[in-house]
Structure formats: structure tokens, C-alpha cells
Amino acid sequence: MKKNISALSRRKFISKTTTATAAIALTGPSLFSAPAILKHYKKPNSLINGVQIGVITYSFRSMKDQAAEATLKYILDCGINAIELIGDPAETFAGRPDNPLNMSKMWGLMRKRRDGEITVEEGKELADMTAQQESYKKQVSQWRTTANMDKFSQFRKMYNDAGVNIYAFKPRNTFGIDNSDADIEWGMKVGKLLGASHVTVEHPGDDAHTMRLGTLAKKNGIFVGYHGHEQQTPTLWDTALAQSEHNALNLDLGHYVAAGNSKPLEIVITKHNRMQSMHLKDRQTPDNGKGNLSWGQGDTPIAQVLQLMRSNKYTFPATVELEYKVPDGSNAVEEVKKCLAFCEQALK
Incomplete structure (x- = not known):
């Protein structure tokens, strides 16, 4: 590890967070009146000393x-100019049938x-919701066969005009083992229309399926970034990468730490x-309870990995994924x- 990579002082961060947060807050008109206003909104910039900080739109699920317009406003209000896009805002913008389920509740379960x-x-409740979700998935799959693909180009233009780049796309229920090739290729084609370099999916733990996804990704000129939770090990991706x-x-650095991997920077x-992007969250080691905490309170070396990226000029985005409990009186934005602000302080 290079000597100039040092840990961020917890006390120093806490003392400066309020100031740093205020410094990156955006000002400008409300975006709720019309999409055209988005062109005049102050454009954000979260490229910090060569390190691209992004956010996954899942962070705004609460x-x-x-x-689509509201999600864009959340991103702009945060001061972020690059995102991993969960499929919902784009697909609803393109006319996807409404989901009858309370997805926030389902994700919590x-x-x-x-x-x-x-x-x-x-x-039992989750099992019932899962059954309903399966029925809805079939409805969505049918809708995708006739969806107006021009709407995704319009979505990209709206976000790009506001200064937000879409580097990754993660549509729901699209890249699984049970999905058809048509479903998979649809997701990849939409990702390209949105401007993404890669689509993301949970690592399936199935070598035949990673081979299938890799083959279809090559055919469609896009990459597949395999995400992981606590099944992550230093060798989890080796077979897929060789295929x-x-x-x-x-990579999800927080889950990697919670999985008990003792040298998270080495991977x-x-x-x-071979990284297309990396998720950041502050989780604890198994010895400390695996908690998902406010940044600076857990065991994940977020500051150090950002400094590593800066020093070695790594160009893949570092993605904020908000998973800790939002404190009372606050919100996801x-x-x-x-x-x-934590990232900005670490990269000064």
C-alpha cells in the first residue's frame, strides 16, 4: 500500500461535515414544474481530484x-453528476405498467x-409478495416486447442536459437465470441507449449463466458488472472474468468487509x-456485528480506497449506496x- 494513503480522522470528518455538506449543496429553481427547467438547473460536479463519485438511484427509494423528473432532482440536489440507474424511473418514463406492490416494504423484508x-x-408476507411479483414480472416482460425505445433516448437526453451521466443500468428482473435471452438483450440494449458502459446484476453463483451473460454482453457491445453481498471473496469473480x-x-466494498475479508483494499x-464500478457503504466486520452505519462509524476503509483510486488514477466510478437507517428528521437526499461530503474530505 502506498505510504501516502492515510485513514480519515473520524473526529476531523465529523467536525467538518456540516461545512462540506453546505458547500456542495445546490441552489436553483424547483424541477417539478416542467422537464424543460432541468436544462437551466445548476449542473453538478462530483468528479473530485480525478475520482468520479456517483450514486445508485436505489439510494432514493425512501x-x-x-x-424520472423527481429522481433527477434528488441527484442534482445532492451535487452528483454520474449515476448507476435502477430501472424503475426510466421504465415508468417509457410507459411500463404500474407495479401494484409496495417495493420499499418488500426490499425491507x-x-x-x-x-x-x-x-x-x-x-409469510414476503412469500405472498414474491408470488405477486412473479405475476407482475410476466406482465412487464410482455410490455418490453412493444415498449417505445425512443423514450429511453429521451430519458438520457433529459439527464444529460441537466449534467448527469448514466454509467450503469440495473433493470429489475432482467438478467436472471430464468430470464429469456430476449429479456437479457432488451436490458443491455436499453443500457446502451441510456449511455451506460455496463449493466449490473447480482452475481448468480452459476458458471453457465455468467458465460451466457458474458456472451450476450459481447454481442451487444456492453459490459456486465457482477455485484455481491456477503458471498464476496477474493476469487468470487475469477471464473466469470476468465469466461x-x-x-x-x-464490487461492494462494504459487504466485502462484512463478509470477513481482512484485506479489502487488495481486491x-x-x-x-476489470472493475466497471464499485459500491461504497460503511459496514462493520463480523467481529463488530456487521452493522451498516453512517459513514465514518464502521470498519470499511472508504477514505483509504478513494485515496487509492486518486493516487493510482483508477477511472471506474465509486458509487454511493445509501443503506444505513436514515435518521429521524433527515431524508435520503x-x-x-x-x-x-465524506468523499470530498477524503480526497482533498
Whole structure:
């Protein structure tokens, strides 16, 4: 590790967060009146000393309005100019049928199940919601066969005109083992229309499927970034990377730490040339309880990895993923601003 990479002082960060957050806050007119106003909104810049800080739009899942224009306003209010786009805002903009499920509730239950905290009654509720989701997935798959693809080009233009680049696309229920090639290629084609260099998907743990995805990605001229949770190890991606040059990493550094990997910076160093993007969150090690905490309170070396990226001129984006509990009196936008302030302080 290079000697000029040092840990960010927790106390120093806390003392400066308020000032830094205020410094990156944007001013400008409301965007809710008309999409045309987006062109006149103050353009953000979260490229900090050569390191591109982005955000996954999943971070704004708790915000009431999930429309394309509202999501763009959240991004701009945070001062961020590059994103990993969850499929919902773009697909609803293109006319996707409404989802009858409360997805925020479903995600919460899925997180509880993943963390081993789900109750019996909640498990039953999640099973019922999953069955409903399967029916909805079929409806969406049918809609995609006739969707107006020009709407995705319009979506990209709206975001680009406002100064926001879409570097990754993660449509829901598109790249799974049970999806058809038509579903998979649809997601890749939409990703390209949006300007993304890669699509992202949870690592399937199935070698035949990563081969299939890599082959289809090459055909469509795009990369697949495989995301991971606590199944991440230094060798998780090795088979997929060997199968296709279009298979890549979408490392989650916080989950990697929570999985018990003792040298989280090493995987960034050894596999940086195969990374398309990296998720950032502050999780604890297994010895400390694996908590998902406000940045600066956990065990994930966020400051150090950003300094590593700066020093070695790594060009893949570092993606803010807000997963810790939003404090009372705050909201997702304010918390993402704090995360960006943390990055700004680390990269000074």
C-alpha cells in the first residue's frame, strides 16, 4: 500500500461535515414544474481530484416521488453528476405498467431475510409478495416486447442536459437465470441507449449463466458488472472474468468487509482493471456485528480506497449506496449529501 494513503480522522470528518455538506449543496429553481427547467438547473460536479463519485438511484427509494423528473432532482440536489440507474424511473418514463406492490416494504423484508432477522409472519408476507411479483414480472416482460425505445433516448437526453451521466443500468428482473435471452438483450440494449458502459446484476453463483451473460454482453457491445453481498471473496469473480472480457466487477466494498475479508483494499488493487464500478457503504466486520452505519462509524476503509483510486488514477466510478437507517428528521437526499461530503474530505 502506498505510504501516502492515510485513514480519515473520524473526529476531523465529523467536525467538518456540516461545512462540506453546505458547500456542495445546490441552489436553483424547483424541477417539478416542467422537464424543460432541468436544462437551466445548476449542473453538478462530483468528479473530485480525478475520482468520479456517483450514486445508485436505489439510494432514493425512501423518497415519496419515484418519477424520472423527481429522481433527477434528488441527484442534482445532492451535487452528483454520474449515476448507476435502477430501472424503475426510466421504465415508468417509457410507459411500463404500474407495479401494484409496495417495493420499499418488500426490499425491507428481503433485507431482513438476508440478515436473518425476519419473523415467521414477515416470512409469510414476503412469500405472498414474491408470488405477486412473479405475476407482475410476466406482465412487464410482455410490455418490453412493444415498449417505445425512443423514450429511453429521451430519458438520457433529459439527464444529460441537466449534467448527469448514466454509467450503469440495473433493470429489475432482467438478467436472471430464468430470464429469456430476449429479456437479457432488451436490458443491455436499453443500457446502451441510456449511455451506460455496463449493466449490473447480482452475481448468480452459476458458471453457465455468467458465460451466457458474458456472451450476450459481447454481442451487444456492453459490459456486465457482477455485484455481491456477503458471498464476496477474493476469487468470487475469477471464473466469470476468465469466461469473457465483457464480464466485470461491480464490487461492494462494504459487504466485502462484512463478509470477513481482512484485506479489502487488495481486491481493488489486483482487479482494478476489470472493475466497471464499485459500491461504497460503511459496514462493520463480523467481529463488530456487521452493522451498516453512517459513514465514518464502521470498519470499511472508504477514505483509504478513494485515496487509492486518486493516487493510482483508477477511472471506474465509486458509487454511493445509501443503506444505513436514515435518521429521524433527515431524508435520503440529505444523507447522500453527507456521504459526498465524506468523499470530498477524503480526497482533498
